[in-house]
């Protein structure tokens with residue numbers, strides 16, 4: 001297992017080609033208010049296919065609000081969002097999911113009382129049709145679909161090395177593994193864009209290193225684009241091709257992670273804010 005900082009060179013090489021990648025996601029002048037509070041102020045980002053793009057900024061800067069705008073939970077009141085060229089602003093979350101966007105949440109959001117395997121299978125729900133009727137009229141089709149769902153889930157279990165806990169209840173496994181199960185459930189949906197909201201929150205160093213490795217493996221093997229909200233700045237500089245830094249709802253820097261993070265406006269925002277970088 002490589003330490004995250006050992007991955008800087010690979011990330012730097014990847015960023016060289018970031019500008020010429022085809023577009024996966026583009027937000028243009030996205031704004032969102034909550035009552036009198038403007039949480040996003042005309043934010044624009046462009047994410048290339050296959051990039052790991054970091055969303056960084058002090059607490060309350062608007063990172064989750066931008067992710068919620070993209071995934072349809074809180075549509076923007078101004079601006080546009082394109083996913084692989086299609087306009088999606090205002091699209092409902094389940095439709096955005098069907099268009100190939102999967103996300104994990106800041107606080108672990110697993111189905112308590114269910115096994116690791118069943119939680120990951122839930123990630124396949126977007127491929128499941130009204131099954132009772134289908135199973136009655138098309139038993140062969142339903143059986144094939146079930147086999148395919150289970151095969152995909154087994155692939156994800158192998159990729160994220162979850163074999164040893166596959167039958168455990170999620171409540172009984174450590175937080176680091178719960179976060180990995182959440183990632184597995186997102187990958188089971190076969191997304192093109194994977195949105196990770198603080199996947200390493202609350203993790204120790206070893207758990208962080210595993211998570212870094214799995215995100216890189218998933219990007220590599222599944223050809224994903226990744227949008228990553230992360231407070232651990234060592235991880236951000238190690239694995240993100242590019243980042244945008246938000247502060248008070250505004251984008252104050254964008255570019256390769258190291259350059260953006262050393263921008264004087266970013267340093268000032270972090271000193272002035274409540275950053276809890278590692």
Ligand SMILES: Nc1ncnc2c1ncn2[C@@H]1O[C@H](COP(=O)(O)OP(=O)(O)OP(=O)(O)O)[C@@H](O)[C@H]1O
Nearest residue numbers: 034037039057058059060061062063064065066106
């Ligand atoms: N549903 C909501 N209702 C009202 N205000 C909200 C809502 N969601 C976010 N906000 C406000 O919008 C601002 C941006 O919040 P957001 O959660 O996007 O920040 P963040 O950068 O993700 O913060 P953190 O790093 O702490 O998760 C904050 O002032 C927050 O209180």
